[in-house]
Amino acid sequence: MTDLRLGALGFGLRGSLARTAHRPGHGSRVTVVADPDPARRDDATARIPGVHTVDDHRKVIDAPDVDAVLLLTPDHTHADLACAALRAGKPVFVEKPLDITVECCDRILRTARETGTRLYVGHNMRHMPVVRMMRDIIARGEIGTVKTVWVRHFVGYGGDWYFKDWHAERRYTTGLLLQKGAHDIDVLHWLAGGYTRRVQAFGDLMVYGDNPHRRAPGEPKADDWYTEDGRWPPHTQRALNPVIDVEDVSLANMCLDNGVLAAYQQCHFTPDYWRNYTVIGDAGRLENFGDGPGAVVKVWNSRRSLHREQADAAHVVPEVADDAGHGGADALIIDEFLRFVRRGGRTDTSPVAARMAVAAGCGATESLRAGGVVRDIPDLDPELVAYFERGQA
Template sequence: MPATPARRYGVVGTGARAQLYISALAGEFADVAELMAWCEPNPARMDHADRLLASVRPSATPPARYSPDDLERMIAERRLAAVVITSPDHTHADLAVRALLAGADVVLEKPLSTSVAGCRAIVAAVEQTGRSLVLTFNYRYAPRNAALKEVLASGEIGDITSVHFEWTLDTAHGADYFRRWHRDKDRSAGLAVHKASHHFDLVNWWLGEAPEWVFASGGLRFYGADNARARGLGERPERGTVDPPSTDPFALDLRTDPVLRSLYWEAERHDGYLRDRDVFGPGITIEDNVSALVGYGSGAVLSYSLNAHSPCEGYRVAVNGTGGRAELAVVERAAVLPGPDGRIVLDASAGSDGAGARLTVQRHWERARAVPIPGGAGGHGGADALLLAEVFRGAAADPLGRQAGYRDGLASVAVGLAANMSMRTGTPVRIAELGLPLAR
């Protein structure tokens, strides 16, 4: 039989998020996917994408270049079957809707959108066109999270009554959200949407339910100018790339990392975007601490917390049921310490950066047992490789229902949007009030 022709793809947004997909399209999946075009407003970032493509596949022809204003023309001229959208969050709805209406399927980085209006527009475009929109919720594919899903689905701990979920971001990763465009809530909708949409999706998936109400609280309690003044940090430079180089552990010098230098330091002359803003500077409008209660139709309640200034990074999930309890503890990165020059480095004494995961189950009146977690190589605990295979080769047998569609993205972002509303008003929010069609 003749080989199936490769699907033709374009990548919309060629910043840091796109690197995973470019490498995948040019490498492991080049037999089923053909990378035809970049859609990006900054020429220096397209230059970087060309270099990355050539490093993975030296024989590849550089993709054609388009601006976001020419998205529809790109899809038509290059006869694209699909586009991968990895642009900033506030652009997702506009770009996804336009791509769908222009006749392309969409692979979309989370979150679905940063607004209720954007979510509604995407739903309308999917239903009008009948085209596919896949959300790349890679955490569903992590073996540790799949192992917990299997425990819950087996009924071993009975009907679920409550979930406690704590996520900590360390002062290397967490601080980064306060340097970049994410610090502006109008562009990211805050960590309750940008970051926590991963976490809310996991809980929705683990429970197999859509959320019904949210009551949330949060604030900017560590980063930002007011907190810097309260702790007497004194005058600070606007950005981390300064001369002489800063020894501040929170300073990010774009010149010291070849990828950051290429993507941002050498690109800022084209658009003025500063990737290395001071985390204790003015203009930060997002929260660094978020807590939320989320209710489900079954009566189960999630208690959730996110902290973006922890000395270590990872998460803990405890699920209580009528028959027992399951606990998942994950260390993604151990404590970090300042290096000899004052910059943050991993604590070498932790060994393999302290990462690891443990899943235990204890039924009533029984001994706790450890649940084996399969190993996984690559990013996000082995999740990225599995996700990419499903995105570009198609879903294999999937008894856990890991591939996420637009309604899964809708359910996760609805929790974050409701949490933002609750933080503004100080009152609980029923998700039905948002007018989003969450029914499955």
């Protein structure tokens, strides 16, 4: 099988996906990386043997030796770059979230349909073993029909990863309820079997907004911006982004189109870092404890009057032989993208679902900034829905 030749736009934190996709002789190789930052271009050269680096995305999109594009740039750039790649006839992998506004997401979907070029969205959590396990439990009927879903996201490294660069500014993200929450909202929708139609939320900038230790405008992010042990507690963080105008804690309530009620909570100043899902059906409930290999998904489906730590069933999330990131999900999502580029067809990720996750995140952010006013989620053109549900055929 001839290697697919991939071009990568951006080589920041998600440059790891380009490294994962570089498999010379095994189906794919990254031939060129574009990034305006010389240091990141040097990093790409060091990490991807034989790669060519450029400073302009057009040199990737228009390159004759590029069969498909990995779009790994900051969120607010996605629509323009994705549409350019689609119009050039290059299948494109867009890292989540699809973009930071509903309008931009819809523009990407319309362009994909008009050009007939394949669009894939990097919601890798659909390939995480813990998520697959929960979905399988639900599909087997172990908790009956899903009626409500509660998600808590403890972001232990929030100060390091989200308040020291562009993530801290709403002009680049809309807000972390969208940027960080798009993953969880998509999984919530997938487990519940529906999309958010109405949303109401509250949130605040409780901790990082009061920290005076900011970089000067134009000053680069410090080399030691993140370490495994980190700075703790959060008020000891230094060299934060000059502008911080996104919330560091948020709570959202959602009504889905199939009647399911859901809640999502996100906090960036907790000491631990993991996601906790509770899914309750009309015949039981499940809950995960940990979200990586070795985590346990417990199921209770017999009634007792007191709390029971011992569940009726406990499923251990397996170890993975080759964990390139997110419990092996990064390698699996690249596998699916490459298969989709070659042969098309349905995928476990969904451009429609990606748009609906953004729409729910945007609606929730609008609600919390308006004092909790309920927001209705705008519909997506039914013709676009049908096109993508057919597998873009």
